[in-house]
Amino acid sequence: MDDAVGSRLAELWPYLLQTLLLGAGTTVFLTIASLLVAIALGFVLALMRRSDNLILGGIARVYLEIFRNVPILTQLFILYFGLARLGITLPAATAAILGFGLNGAAILSEVFRASINAIDRGQGEAALAIGMTPARAMWVIVLPQAVRIALPPTGNFAIGLFKDTSLASAAAVPELAFRAKMLVSETYLTNEIYLMVAAIYLGMSLPVAHLVKRAERRFTPQKAH
Amino acid sequence: MGVLDLWEMIRPELLTAALATLQLALGALLLGLVLGLLLALARLGGNPLLGRLAGIYIEIFRGTPALLQLFIIYFGLAAIGVTFSSFQAAVIGLGLNAAAYLAEIYRAGLEAVPKGQTEAAQAIGMTRGQVLAWIVLPQALRVVLAPIGNVAISLLKDTSVASLIAAPDLMLRAQDLSSQYFMPLEIYLIVGAMYFALCFPLSLLVRRIERAQERRS
DSSP states (O other): OOHHHHHHHHHHHHHHHHHHHHHHHHHHHHHHHHHHHHHHHHHHHHHHHHSSOHHHHHHHHHHHHHHHSSOHHHHHHIIIIIHHHTTOOOOHHHHHHHHHHHHHHHHHHHHHHHHHHHSOHHHHHHHHHTTOOHHHIIIIIIHHHHHHHHHHHHHHHHHHHHHHGGGGGGGTOOSHHHHHHHHHHHHOOHHHHHHHHHHHHHHHHHHHHHHHHHHHHHHSOOOOO | OOHHHHHHHHHHHHHHHHHHHHHHHHHHHHHHHHHHHHHHHHHHSSOHHHHHHHHHHHHHHHHSOHHHHHHIIIIIHHHTTOOOOHHHHHHHHHHHHHHHHHHHHHHHHHHHSOHHHHHHHHHTTOOHHHIIIIIIHHHHHHHHHHHHHHHHHHHHHHGGGGGGGTOOSHHHHHHHHHHHHSOHHHHHHHHHHHHHHHHHHHHHHHHHHHHHHHHHO
16 A cells, blocks of 8 residues: 555545445345345245145245346346336335345245244144144244244345345445445545455454354254264 | 347347356356365365465355455456456456355365265275375265255356446346346346246256255265
8 A cells, every 4th residue: 555545545534434334334224124024025935835725835936936046136127227117116225125025035935944844743733732723833833943943044144135235236225335336436445445345244244144153053953863 | 119029139149148147157166166175175174274264265255245355356456456357357256255155065065974984095095185086075075066056056146246347247238238228127027037047947956956865865
């Protein structure tokens, strides 16, 4: 780093950091909002796949295959630029939350399905035998156990989602990556800014990854060899 | 203009771009497979310094967005005089990123081979290299095949991110064409269908491998 860059950085860094942290706040908001949409819709999809109704199960499967085999960026562009042509203009952040939520639901539905399936069948059967309705057996007996199994993979998904929200910068959502791009074209402190951004992403993702690893050790059933 | 007429008009350009997407994914996968194996061996080999460095590499690349990594390799390195074409930067960036994930997959695969296998091979006089090449890696390969397939599918989709550094892939062509024809919905849906046509057969293949392994174990 030469002296000119050094002194500009010394002068500008409070402004850079402040702007980037503002972006980081938007990134966190996008992540949490998308995660909530993904969990709710993913749970519905998992139940649809488990139901005996062939049509519901079929719809859930088709949904899953489409969303898992098309890039999230393409999905975002369809929602943001594509729908605008039909007169449906979504604000960029709304389109991003919807896109990440719809996409995440496909991934989480498989996580939830596998977690429910991992609970011993006898549990559900015993609950029915003592007179619980199927819905009650699901809520009171199966789900509380399944949630523990689903927790680590859902955490891993959340970390992936957190990083993927950077793609919303392509739709001009003022999150971390977008703010960084703007600051770079404003100050030309390219590497300094991107390294700050990398540190901010790492500072948020590593602690969560650490928590997920601990949860994995506690909750994930060990396979008997 | 209907969607089919549009498809007729833009098909040659999209097919060329799809080829670039495939090349991008394949290049990144090859880079990731080689570097990922080196990282896994560094983590499992006895040298603590190499193991630590590999660990830090993996944490950094898994803890930051691929988009940011592409920005640093394309714009950041250019700022200090190291210039790549956007295509090269995309192959390198996506490859370095995939290596971090593949290293963990290899590691799980290598650890899944029982220790007795290594000990038996050493007992009959094989060198460390021979044990790795003839005994451990072939057995680990079976374990890692399906996860590697999943990484390949992710890579194929993630190549779309390279369009954001203007690498000439399917998604960049779609952006050009939609500003040319003012039909973004139709064009992005067509391109989405093309990605699906590339990824879905791979997904089916990976699922078959997974099911075959479940039956075996």
